[in-house]
Amino acid sequence: MAELLYRLGKFASRRVGVVIVAWLVVLAVAVGGFLVGFKGLSSSFDIPGTASGAVTDELQQKLPEFSGASGTVVFSTADGSALTAEQRDEIGALVADADDLPDVSAVVDPFETEAQRAEQAAQVADGAARLDAGRTQLDAGQAQLDAGLAQLDAAEAQFGAAQVAPQRAQLEAQQAALTASLDELEQQSTALELGAELLALSDGIRFVSDDGSTALVNVAFSEPRLDLQEESKQAVIDYFEADEIDGVEVAFSTDIAQGVPEVFGVGEVVGLAVAAIVLIVMLGSLLAAALPIVTALVGVAIGVVGSLSFSGLVQMVSVTPVLGVMLGLAVGIDYSLFIINRHRKQLMQGAEVRESIGLANGTAGNAVVFAGATVVVALLALNITGVPFLGLMGTVGAVCVAVAVLIAITLTPALLGLLGERVLGRRARARISPAVPVQGKEVRAMSTLRAVVTLLVTVAALLTIAIPSLSMRLGLPDGSSEPADSASYRAFSLTESEFGAGANGTLLVTATLPEGLTDDEVLEKQVLVAQAIADNDDVTAIAPIAVSDDNRLTAFQVIPAEGPNSVSTEQLVRDLRDLPAIESGIALGVAGQAAINIDISESLQNVLPLYLLVVVGLSLLIMILVFRSILVPLIATGGFILSLFATFGATVAVFQWGWFAQVFGLHSTGPILSFLPVILTGILFGLAMDYQLFLASGMREAYVHGAPARLAVMQGVKAGRAVVTAAGLIMVAVFGGFVFSDATIIRAIGFGLAFGVLIDAFIVRMLLMPALMHLLGTSAWWLPRWLDRILPNVDVEGAALERKHHV
Structure with a gap:
């Protein structure tokens, strides 16, 4: 390997133009591939085969309208006053016309929802009043029948049964009708009580704040989280921001507004500036200090842009290219520095330029190849975790490191050949002495x-x-961790302050029901399940939201006491999953952001030991071979x-x-x-x-x-x-x-x-x-x-x- 790298270094130093043009062609191909193949990045993290994923799959089969992604648009008055009737109408008009947005399946009007809730509460109260009135009327009728039967019994004793038989038959028919009415009344009363119980359990769910200043518009998408395009989210943002409502501010939950972070920002520029200062101090020459940065930037451009060309074929999370930039810059600068530093030392001892470049490439470059191989092995091993987005992150990072190694052992020698002795500063060139090696302290x-x-x-x-x-504790970031001036942070903060922390961490709970249930029996099971869920300490409210056509699956919206990343919400998810079967054949499933957080964290914790074993094992073999x-x-x-x-x-x-x-x-x-x-x-x-x-x-x-x-x-x-x-x-x-x-x-x-x-x-x-x-x-x-x-x-x-x- 060392001899091969020596020859490669000398070739690059002689054929500078060929090497530079070759890398420019590679860069052009990467840019062309990016322009053709880049299809956007995802801001969603998920792992197939998890418990929450199984719930989503079941919903896709039986309740597809609830299996897609969802998010919240938060409207609030700028001064904290109640929304006026005009402002409510304008919000309602926006909601009414939003169904045509791409991948949007439904948009819930908060004011209509609250009106329906009030109407349901009024209907329950009215129904209870009518039932009481009906029960009073039937009781009075029963009293009249009882009095009539008593009189009939007295007449029968005096005149005989035959004489009163027609009257008895009439009274018995009336009694049968009255009993049937009582049975129907009891059925209605049971259904009303069940409905009232469900309404009471859902009391904590609100879409308009108590002071009327804030309203939540729920947006449901037809596509699952991982399949939802960023363009569809952005279309929702653009639509609701396009027509400003006077005195009203709009914000969006992270499910909608969490975008792709910038790959290169001010902080990264500052980091590069610090790196440049270190290089200048280390190498003592602006030209020499510029080489590692130039080669690293070329390597990053090729590795990251080339990897993004495949985003149309595989789904990449937003952090993937950023990780590539991090690694590409860091190792790219370092690997080039190792070769340049060795070359400079040899020049100071009087070595001929091209011979020194070849020797530096065969010695320091050889070490760079083995060092890079260790990093590449560690990154590629992320694929054994079985987590697609993590494996892809590792692969892109490994590609960027591999490109950095190739750049270091080819482009760096070429640029060193182009600079010649100018890679040393004037003072350093004046100290070149082939006869006397540099002496240091013993x-x-x-x-x-x-x-x-x-x-x-x-x-x-x-x-x-x-x-x-x-x-x-492990989890995924929520709206509270977004920048303080971002729309998603405002949405999170407003929702928490006006509706409670749990409104940001809504859970979706499903219950599988036995076969052959009637609608009335399904209602009974819903109340049974809802009550079992509500009995948990950290449940604020629960409401049934759907039942499948075959009456085998029912879904509930559950509001926990705290947010999605809180300890109590995580424990609530575990408690709900650990609940024993409710009656026979009723099992619960839990999805939602908190559930997804738990599933991803536990999956990664489970694969970490295997990953460590593989990475450490392979690297130990490499180091035993090297040392x-x-x-x-x-x-x-x-x-x-x-x-x-x-x-x-x-x-x-x-x-x-x-x-x-x-x-x-x-x-x-x-x-x-x-x-x-x-x-x-x-x-x-x-x-x-x-x-x-x-x-x-x-x-x-x-x-x-x-x-x-x-x-x-x-x-x-x-x-x-x-x-x-x-x-x-x-x-x-x-x-x-x-x-x-x-x-x-x-x-x-x-x-x-x-x-x-x-x-x-x-x-x-x-x-x-x-x-x-x-x-x-x-x-x-x-x-x-x-x-x-x-x-x-x-x-x-x-x-x-x-x-x-x-x-």
């Missing part, structure tokens, strides 16, 4: 006491930072686990507990993004092994060349410390730029990656690992003889190449 092995203290302090610090991870050691890969993995849980702890402290929330511009806290632990595990493991590779390979090179094991540790640290420091700072800057994104999802990912790299690169790799390697001494490089014989020598440091092509 390296000494650290003391054992220092190693022990470093080990104890770093482990204690990491474990302390990890403590908050013990209380981690020819058993213990080095094991302690590298152990250090990663410490840094990973410290990252989890810091993320929980900021995004769930609210520590330093103002610093990061957070106005609310909530559960941690459900797929964040898996994403962080895969990406951070790959990046951690990158730094482990660049530091430990230097240690191994020194050890193989005869340095004592403990001295080799510090020689390796000295050789790689500067470039790893710069690379770590660059990654922290790039990832940190995304912390200030408007989208909470992007903020959490950016923070987790930035903090994880900071902890792993500067504490684990540069403090903890050297201390452990020192304490292990020669045993760190132990490898069974039988394994040593069968393992190929990959020579990731390029030692053999250096001997063959001595600078």
Whole structure:
């Protein structure tokens, strides 16, 4: 591999135009594919085969009008006063004409709904009054019949049965009619009582606030959440915002207004600026500092734009391209930096330009290929989770990293060949000396006491930072986490303040009923189920909303006491699912945002151990092959686990507990993004092994060349410390730029990656690992003889190449 990369580097440095044109053609193809194939991104997350998904599938079969996505349009007066009659009429007119919007199946007029509810309540009261009147009338009739029968009995005793037989037959007919009327009255009374009970249970469901200032317009879509196009959501927003109503503000729930976050914003520009400063300080030349950024931007453009070309064939969630940008920029800059840094050192020692480029590509480039392979393996392994959107995110990220590697070992050598010695600043060129190598301070092995203290302090610090991870809750962001000036945040806040927190976390509960029920029996079962659900402490209101044509499935709208991401709502979902069967053959199913959150979180928690096993197992094999050691890969993995849980702890402290929330511009806290632990595990493991590779390979090179094991540790640290420091700072800057994104999802990912790299690169790799390697001494490089014989020598440091092509 090293020899191949050496030749590739020399070829690129000679055929600069060919390489640059080739990459421009690739970029043009990617852009062309994007223009043809890009069909938009989705803001919905879901996993097939979950409990909530099964409920949706059942609804699609029997109650399709309730299986699609839905959202809320919130109308409120600007000054908090009650909506006027004119304003209500204008809202009603908008609602009446909204059915023609794309993929919209129904739009509910809140004022008509409240009027119908009032009418139902009046009908119940009127029915009860009429039943009371009828019962009084029938009681009076029964009293008259009883008196008539008494008189008839007296006449029969005096004149005989034959004489009064016609009168008795008449009275008995009247009694039969009266009894039938009483039975019918009782049936009506039962139905009325059941209806009144359901009406009472639904009392907490409102579409117009008590003060009349706010109204909720429910929009039902014909397509499920995952199939609903962003264009259809945007059409709803455009329609309701087009005709402004004087004195009325309009906002939209996240189901409608949660759009696609911007891929590149101000924060990312600031991150790149910080990275540029680090590069200038590290390389001492503006031209040299510009190269890694230019190559990284080209790689990101090709990887992300090319991946988006397939959005018409596979559904991509909105965060997918952002993750590609994050990784493409970070590793693209770092990988190019490693090669440039090696080339500059060789030039300073008097090497010929093209020979130095080839050698740098065969040594540092070889390490880049293995480091990139580790990251790609970790990202592609996301596909084994069985979560489609997560696997696709990993695949796109892996593509961007692979492109970054290819750019680093081809375009970087070409640009270095174009610049020649100008990659060094004037002062550096003046110091070029082929005869005298650059001398540095003599390296000494650290003391054992220092190693022990470093080990104890770093482990204690990491474990302390990890403590908050013990209380981690997983979920998906709701409207409360949206930007404070966004329409979705206003909708969430208004709904919570005017209708209660639970109105933002409505649950859809289904009940399967026995076969052969009449309409009256279905009503009885509905009341039975509704009462069983209402008996749970955290249920505010419940209302039946539909019954299937075969009377086998009924659906209920349930309003919990708190919002979709609250602990109580999550527990309510679990409690409802755990309820024993109500009577025989009645089973409940639960869907809704809170239920989906739970299903996604639990699914990801279940696959995380398998994912860790596969990623760590494959990466351990790669590291055993590279380092020819058993213990080095094991302690590298152990250090990663410490840094990973410290990252989890810091993320929980900021995004769930609210520590330093103002610093990061957070106005609310909530559960941690459900797929964040898996994403962080895969990406951070790959990046951690990158730094482990660049530091430990230097240690191994020194050890193989005869340095004592403990001295080799510090020689390796000295050789790689500067470039790893710069690379770590660059990654922290790039990832940190995304912390200030408007989208909470992007903020959490950016923070987790930035903090994880900071902890792993500067504490684990540069403090903890050297201390452990020192304490292990020669045993760190132990490898069974039988394994040593069968393992190929990959020579990731390029030692053999250096001997063959001595600078």
